[in-house]
Amino acid sequence: MSVTVRVPAKVNVQLAVGPARPDGFHDLANVFLAVGLYDEVTVEPADSLTLTCTGPGSDQVPLDRTNLAARAAIALAARHGLGDPKVRIHIAKDIPVAGGMAGGSADAAGALVACDALWGTGASREELLALCAELGSDVPFSLVGGAALGTGRGELLQPLEVGGEFWWVFAVADGGLSTPAVYREFDRLSPAAPEPVASAALVEALRAGDAAALAATVSNDLQPAALSLFPSLKATLDAGARGGALASLVSGSGPTTAFLAADEEAARGIADALAASGTCRAVRVAPSPAPGATLR
Ligand code: C5P
Numbered sequence: 001m002s003v004t005v006r007v008p009a010k011v012n013v014q015l016a017v018g019p020a021r022p023d024g025f026h027d028l029a030n031v032f033l034a035v036g037l038y039d040e041v042t043v044e045p046a047d048s049l050t051l052t053c054t055g056p057g058s059d060q061v062p063l064d065r066t067n068l069a070a071r072a073a074i075a076l077a078a079r080h081g082l083g084d085p086k087v088r089i090h091i092a093k094d095i096p097v098a099g100g101m102a103g104g105s106a107d108a109a110g111a112l113v114a115c116d117a118l119w120g121t122g123a124s125r126e127e128l129l130a131l132c133a134e135l136g137s138d139v140p141f142s143l144v145g146g147a148a149l150g151t152g153r154g155e156l157l158q159p160l161e162v163g164g165e166f167w168w169v170f171a172v173a174d175g176g177l178s179t180p181a182v183y184r185e186f187d188r189l190s191p192a193a194p195e196p197v198a199s200a201a202l203v204e205a206l207r208a209g210d211a212a213a214l215a216a217t218v219s220n221d222l223q224p225a226a227l228s229l230f231p232s233l234k235a236t237l238d239a240g241a242r243g244g245a246l247a248s249l250v251s252g253s254g255p256t257t258a259f260l261a262a263d264e265e266a267a268r269g270i271a272d273a274l275a276a277s278g279t280c281r282a283v284r285v286a287p288s289p290a291p292g293a294t295l296r
Contacts, residue, residue, distance in 0.1 A: 002044035005114040007106035008034040008145055008290040009095040010138065011168060011251050011258045013206070013214065016196030017221040020187050021153075025137070029196035030150035031160070031203070032141040034290040035168055039095050039103060041069060041110030043118050046088035049073065055093030056282070060176070068104045068135055069111035075131050076112055080121045087115060096284075098176030100226075100252030102138040106293075109142035113293045129157075138252075145292025147206055149198050162289045164209020166260065167267040169245070171236050171280035173255035177229060182253040185225035193221070215246035215260050226254035233257055236279040243273025 014031035021027060039055075051070050053061045061067065065074065069089050077085040089111055095103035109132055116123045123131070132139035137154035147160040186193075205213035227233055227250070236257045237248045244266055245259035257280070261267035264287070271283045 001118070002042050003114045003117045004040055004042040004296040005110040005293050006038045006040050006296055007110040007142055007293045009037040009101040009103060009106060009286070010034050010141060011101065011288070012220060013218050014199055014202050015220045015222055015252065016198070017186055017193060018196045019193045025153040026183060027152065027196055028150060028154045029198040030154045031147070031198060032150055033147045033162070033166070033206070033288045034141070034145040034292065035288040036286040036290040037095050037101070037170070037284060038290075039106050039110060040092040040296070041107055041114050042090045042092070043073070043087050043111065043114040045118070046086055049085050050088045051091070052088070053091040053093055057097030058093050060097045061091065061093065068108035068139070072108040072111040072131070072135055073115045075134065076115050076121060076123065079131070080119070082119065085115065087118065096170070096172045096256050099172060099256035100177065100250065100254045101170070101256055102142055102252070105136050105138040106142040108132070108135045108139045109293045113143070113295065117295060143293050146289045149203070160203060161207045162209065163207050166209075166211055166214060166288045167264050168286050168288060169240065169259040169261060169267050169270045169274060170251065170284045170286065171240065171257045171259070171274050172282040172284065173230065173233065173236065173257070174281045175230070175255060177226060177253055177255045179253040182222055182225050182229060185228055186222055189224055189228065190221070211246055211260060211262055218247045218249055218260065220249050222253050223250040226250045230255045232279070236274070236277070239274055239277035239279045240270055243270040245270050
């Protein structure tokens with residue numbers, strides 16, 4: 001018997017970052033939007049905890065107990081008195097690895113939902129969300145999908161309404177960025193950051209399904225830090241803007257860049273322009289919103 005769960009990537013349409021807290025994290029006003037690029041996590045009984053991964057960038061994914069999906073299985077088993085989990089976890093990767101699109105968080109949420117189904121642990125939604133929050137700031141959103149405002153360190157979620165489809169192009173960079181390093185660079189560049197506040201205009205643009213209004217309001221406070229550590233991203237942002245993107249921004253902590261398109265046809269045009277520009281390793285087109293972790 002095996003169980004497969006599909007989990008989406010995310011883009012942050014607003015990422016407002018406050019000053020570093022005493023625990024080292026930053027308070028956020030983080031507007032998450034799930035996009036239609038998915039990893040699939042499959043679990044099945046095994047003699048011990050094992051992990052395998054296939055797909056683009058899978059050679060960069062750790063296959064030991066530090067992997068967030070393995071930690072999710074360990075945490076759920078511990079909570080239900082099951083001891084060390086005897087499970088094989090397979091991740092079929094399609095979300096760019098170390099790209100600022102919450103791929104690792106998606107795998108953790110997927111592993112939790114899959115193991116819960118495999119073991120019949122019957123965890124409530126609240127219990128799953130609490131476990132997700134322990135695993136990482138972005139993991140709760142991977143569970144719920146859609147769109148949500150994340151406050152605290154991003155783990156306290158308030159669902160947001162999305163009134164239409166938004167089309168995105170993602171440019172995968174050659175190389176990765178470490179999220180803690182990007183936050184440290186943010187602290188260096190913005191030593192007196194104000195408290196983060198969600199943009200009412202952006203929330204309204206999502207609700208209205210209005211791509212032009214969303215483009216006028218997207219923002220990412222981590223973008224200057226990501227560009228400082230990865231200066232060639234500027235050329236990618238410029239290439240997408242020249243290709244007709246309504247908005248061009250770094251996705252989360254990067255180095256993936258995200259381009260909002262007027263519609264699917266425009267997205268295909270922007271993707272072609274980015275591919276021809278030679279400023280990125282791969283280009284993906286995806287609609288949003290997308291559902292959260294879903295049993296197949
Ligand atoms: O929560 P997560 O493990 O995904 O966070 C990874 C790192 O990103 C943290 O160790 C911290 O350096 C940084 N971070 C932060 N403030 C947040 C979320 C993440 O400083 N709200």
